[in-house]
Amino acid sequence: MSVQSGERRTAPREADVLIVDDEDDIRELLEISLMRMGLGADSVGSVSAATKLLSERKYRLVLTDMRLPDGEGLEVVRHVAALAADLPVAVITAHGSMDNAVAALKAGAFDYLSKPVSLEQLRALVKSALDVRSRQSDAPADKTPQFTGSSQAMEQVRSLVERLARSLAPVYVSGESGSGKERAARMIHTLGPRGGQPFIAVNCGAIPENLMESEFFGYRKGAFTGAETDRDGFFHAANGGTLFLDEVADLPLAMQVKLLRVIQERRVRRLGDTQEQAVDVRIISATHQSLKEAVDAGRFRQDLFYRLNVIEMHMPALRERREDIPELAQSILQRLANDSGMGSPRLTPAAVKALERYAFPGNVRELENILERALALSSGDDIDEADLRLEPISLTTGELSASGASEGGNLQDHLDRFEKLAIVEALGKTGGNRTRAAQLLGVTFRSLRYRMERLGMKEQQ
Structure with missing residues (x-):
C-alpha cells in the first residue's frame, strides 16, 4: 500500500483514533503512545485529508494540531461537531497558546494538549475521551443528581448539562444564591468521563487569605511553622476529577494570579517543594455575583475570567x-x-x-x-x-397577597410591603446587583440603599 506524504496507517487493524498533524515526529510520538494503549490510529497531515477520512470511517477520538498546511485545527473541530456531535476532538496547541486552546474549547473541542506533548497528559486525555460515552450511558440514575421540574428553563439546563458532560472544557455557572449551581456542577461531573473520579467542592469565600495557597496547592513538611507532615491541596485531591470553585469572585487578586498559572500549565508546586507536579483537573466555577462586573471594577483578573468562562451556564431563579x-x-x-x-x-x-x-429571594x-x-x-x-x-410579600405581580391585605395595618404598612416587593424583584432580576437594581427601579443607588436600610433589608445587600 502506497503512503502519501503526511498520511499513513500505523497498523492494518481498524483505527480508533484519527491523528491530524503535519509534523512527522509528533505523529510518530502519538502513534507509538496510542499503540502502547492498544489503540490503532490513522495519521493525516491536512484538514482536507482529515475531512475525507471522517466521511469514510468511524473513529472514537480525533487528535488535531491547530496549525495545518491548508487551514486550522478549528476547521476539523467544527467539521466533527457538524458530522457527529458525540465524537470527541482534542486539539494540540503550541506552548503558551492558551488563546487557541480556549477558542477550540468554545468551538466544541473535548480538551487540549500543549506542545511539547506530555505522555502522561496524553494518556489521561485519551482515557477520558474514550470513557465519555460509556459514562453517559452507564451512569446509575439513582446516583446521578437530578433536577426536578419540566419547565422550558429546566429542559434547557438539562440539555446543556448533557452537552457539557461530553467535554472537559472549563464551565462557569452563574445564577443567584440557592439556585442549584453546585448541583449543576455535580451533574456535569457525574455524567461525564470523570464521573468515577473525585469531585472536590471549594467555597473560595470561606478560606482565610493567608491559608489559600497551602489549601489549594498543599505543602511539604517544614514549609512553615506547624507543617509537621506533607499535605496535598485541593488540586491534588481533585486529580483525575473535577474541582468546583464556588464563589470564585471572592478570590483575592494575588491568588487569582497563582490559579491562572496552574490552569494554564496544569502543574502545581506545593509550598516548600522545589519540583512541580502535573495535575489533571477539570475546573468548574460559580458565583452569584457578576464576574464581568467584577472584572470591570478591577476586582477580578480579565485573563482568569477568560480562562474560566469558556462556556457559561446560567441557572434560572425559582x-x-x-x-x-x-x-x-x-x-x-x-x-x-x-x-x-x-x-x-x-x-x-x-x-x-x-x-x-412567593418571591423566593433564596430560591x-x-x-x-x-x-x-x-x-x-x-x-x-x-x-x-x-x-x-x-413573608407578607408573597406576590411578584405587584399586588398585595390576600393574607397581607387581610392583616390590616395603616397605609404606610401597605406601601412598605409594595416597596419591599419591588426591591426584591429588582434584586432578583439583577442577580443581587444593587447598582443595576436601582437603575431598574428608576432611583439612585444611594436612594435604594437608604430604602433597604429603612425596610430592614440589610441582609440582602
Whole structure:
C-alpha cells in the first residue's frame, strides 16, 4: 500500500483514533503512545485529508494540531461537531497558546494538549475521551443528581448539562444564591468521563487569605511553622476529577494570579517543594455575583475570567420557573419526611398557591428551609398555608397577597410591603446587583440603599 506524504496507517487493524498533524515526529510520538494503549490510529497531515477520512470511517477520538498546511485545527473541530456531535476532538496547541486552546474549547473541542506533548497528559486525555460515552450511558440514575421540574428553563439546563458532560472544557455557572449551581456542577461531573473520579467542592469565600495557597496547592513538611507532615491541596485531591470553585469572585487578586498559572500549565508546586507536579483537573466555577462586573471594577483578573468562562451556564431563579414549584415542593417534602422517618405529608391546594405566589429571594434553598420548618411545626399529615409562615410579600405581580391585605395595618404598612416587593424583584432580576437594581427601579443607588436600610433589608445587600 502506497503512503502519501503526511498520511499513513500505523497498523492494518481498524483505527480508533484519527491523528491530524503535519509534523512527522509528533505523529510518530502519538502513534507509538496510542499503540502502547492498544489503540490503532490513522495519521493525516491536512484538514482536507482529515475531512475525507471522517466521511469514510468511524473513529472514537480525533487528535488535531491547530496549525495545518491548508487551514486550522478549528476547521476539523467544527467539521466533527457538524458530522457527529458525540465524537470527541482534542486539539494540540503550541506552548503558551492558551488563546487557541480556549477558542477550540468554545468551538466544541473535548480538551487540549500543549506542545511539547506530555505522555502522561496524553494518556489521561485519551482515557477520558474514550470513557465519555460509556459514562453517559452507564451512569446509575439513582446516583446521578437530578433536577426536578419540566419547565422550558429546566429542559434547557438539562440539555446543556448533557452537552457539557461530553467535554472537559472549563464551565462557569452563574445564577443567584440557592439556585442549584453546585448541583449543576455535580451533574456535569457525574455524567461525564470523570464521573468515577473525585469531585472536590471549594467555597473560595470561606478560606482565610493567608491559608489559600497551602489549601489549594498543599505543602511539604517544614514549609512553615506547624507543617509537621506533607499535605496535598485541593488540586491534588481533585486529580483525575473535577474541582468546583464556588464563589470564585471572592478570590483575592494575588491568588487569582497563582490559579491562572496552574490552569494554564496544569502543574502545581506545593509550598516548600522545589519540583512541580502535573495535575489533571477539570475546573468548574460559580458565583452569584457578576464576574464581568467584577472584572470591570478591577476586582477580578480579565485573563482568569477568560480562562474560566469558556462556556457559561446560567441557572434560572425559582421565580423564573414557577410551574415547577408544586412538583419541586412535593419532592423536597417527601425527601425530608423520609429522612425523618415520617409518613407522606401533603401540601394543601392553598399552600401550593401560596408557594407559587412567593418571591423566593433564596430560591430552591429557601424553599427547602420553608418546607423543613413547616414539616417540623405542622400537627397533621397536611401542610397548610399557615404552616409555611411565608413573608407578607408573597406576590411578584405587584399586588398585595390576600393574607397581607387581610392583616390590616395603616397605609404606610401597605406601601412598605409594595416597596419591599419591588426591591426584591429588582434584586432578583439583577442577580443581587444593587447598582443595576436601582437603575431598574428608576432611583439612585444611594436612594435604594437608604430604602433597604429603612425596610430592614440589610441582609440582602
